[in-house]
Amino acid sequence: xxxxxxxxxxxxxxxxxxxxxxxxxxxxxxxxxxxxxxxxxxxxxxxxxxxxxxxxxxxxxxxxxxxxxxxxxxxxxxxxxxxxxxxxxxxxxxxxxxxxxxxxxxxxxxxxxxxxxxxxxxxxxxxxxxxxxxxxxxxxxxxxxxxxxxxxxxxxxxxxxxxxxxxxxxxxxxxxxxxxxxxxxxxxxxxxxxxxxxxxxxxxxxxxxxxxxxxxxxxxxxxxxxxxxxxxxxxxxxxxxxxxxxxxxxxxxxxxxxxxxxxxxxxxxxxxxxxxxxxxxxxxxxxxxxxxxxxxxxxxxxxxxxxxxxxxxxxxxxxxxxxxxxxxxxxxxxxxxxxxxxxxxxxxxxxxxxxxxxxxxxxxxxxxxxxxxxxxxx
Amino acid sequence: xxxxxxxxxxxxxxxxxxxxxxxxxxxxxxxxxxxxxxxxxxxxxxxxxxxxxxxxxxxxxxxxxxxxxxxxxxxxxxxxxxxxxxxxxxxxxxxxxxxxxxxxxxxxxxxxxxxxxxx
Numbered sequence: 001x002x003x004x005x006x007x008x009x010x011x012x013x014x015x016x017x018x019x020x021x022x023x024x025x026x027x028x029x030x031x032x033x034x035x036x037x038x039x040x041x042x043x044x045x046x047x048x049x050x051x052x053x054x055x056x057x058x059x060x061x062x063x064x065x066x067x068x069x070x071x072x073x074x075x076x077x078x079x080x081x082x083x084x085x086x087x088x089x090x091x092x093x094x095x096x097x098x099x100x101x102x103x104x105x106x107x108x109x110x111x112x113x114x115x116x117x118x119x120x121x122x123x124x125x126x127x128x129x130x131x132x133x134x135x136x137x138x139x140x141x142x143x144x145x146x147x148x149x150x151x152x153x154x155x156x157x158x159x160x161x162x163x164x165x166x167x168x169x170x171x172x173x174x175x176x177x178x179x180x181x182x183x184x185x186x187x188x189x190x191x192x193x194x195x196x197x198x199x200x201x202x203x204x205x206x207x208x209x210x211x212x213x214x215x216x217x218x219x220x221x222x223x224x225x226x227x228x229x230x231x232x233x234x235x236x237x238x239x240x241x242x243x244x245x246x247x248x249x250x251x252x253x254x255x256x257x258x259x260x261x262x263x264x265x266x267x268x269x270x271x272x273x274x275x276x277x278x279x280x281x282x283x284x285x286x287x288x289x290x291x292x293x294x295x296x297x298x299x300x301x302x303x304x305x306x307x308x309x310x311x312x313x314x315x316x317x318x319x320x321x322x323x324x325x326x327x328x329x330x331x332x333x334x335x336x337x338x339x340x341x342x343x344x345x346x347x348x349x350x351x352x353x354x355x356x357x358x359x360x361x362x363x364x365x366x367x368x369x370x371x372x373x374x375x376x377x378x
Numbered sequence: 379x380x381x382x383x384x385x386x387x388x389x390x391x392x393x394x395x396x397x398x399x400x401x402x403x404x405x406x407x408x409x410x411x412x413x414x415x416x417x418x419x420x421x422x423x424x425x426x427x428x429x430x431x432x433x434x435x436x437x438x439x440x441x442x443x444x445x446x447x448x449x450x451x452x453x454x455x456x457x458x459x460x461x462x463x464x465x466x467x468x469x470x471x472x473x474x475x476x477x478x479x480x481x482x483x484x485x486x487x488x489x490x491x492x493x494x495x496x497x
Contacts, residue, residue: 149433194450
């Protein structure tokens, strides 16, 4: 068994003058404080990557900087799925007895450390270097292609997708650390600048500075325990050109594996933390995971199903779409928020019952998937 | 290994693909082996340049000065007649299911496949 014993999250947005290491350190210190652990008690470090400050050994760079001499350390790269992939690895390291306390950390000054063009360019390189990148696609274009096809097959409209942006913004408005605090409407999303059709500016997550961290431990350190019940991955392709059909994507495979492993069903889940790089990502993942029927997720948003007081609260911090996206740390904020909800510390955002949470991360163009169930234990 | 036929990625007005001589698997990303069964030396062929639109996305925000000069441009996934899917450019009027045929156009300093409706 493994426990998430502490979480740390910076605000997202502009952190003028902060480096990636600064943001990682800030989040890591918050996670250690939350877990009630000292540096000397951390024997494993897993960290994400930084597009602003690439390094072939970022985990040891961080360990030296932060002041830890771990017995296990390396970086992990899995695009947007990296945070949950690291959490899954930390879980296995702890369960197998390799480590007692693993610090999982990521942070990046992606907004102020490089131009927006540089960020878009860096990310577009997940495309095939010979057969895709020369065509000038961007990450929104890769997802725009998927959105166009998904809307065609399942009768989803642009207004439907806009609902997810509106929901995430409404949630962000209740979190002081979120990058955006101005409420938006479906009409605002529809009128926002076209980026890669059918995706418009407000269908896309922003570029942010920020950091997130957590500690995965063999033993509980606090009163309220959050355990990792089980987790699974699926990787079906890298490039959108080589993606399987919409009914064979990795989210369905990884959730099936995680359900089988834990014996849990979607009906057991009380809180959800789902990757939302674009509105289409969130719509598709909710439906792939079985949190809504095909083409029905938007109707559930309109009915309040995924709101704080709804039957299945979702990304109550505002998600990547409105809390912000600083790279690997972006999707780690989803886990931090889930932890706060499960331990009754989510302030105004607190949901009634977050005893069982489902988390899902996606990297590339729906290429890499990690599904994870967390459970509160007393 | 059979000789690599030049295609648009090498500046030639052609689309090429590979067929496995053992299992028949068709692949668009070139390799020295079949990705389905591992057999070496898949057969290289030129494609007809005909296909059907699988998906489109009109790019309105580009990230480099070279690509920005072409905005808006339509990125397509095309299911080619020979049984592989490829990414390409195409007319802004194209929709899913349209039958299309390829020509080649300059884009950001390179030659790229550009599909238009088959007439």
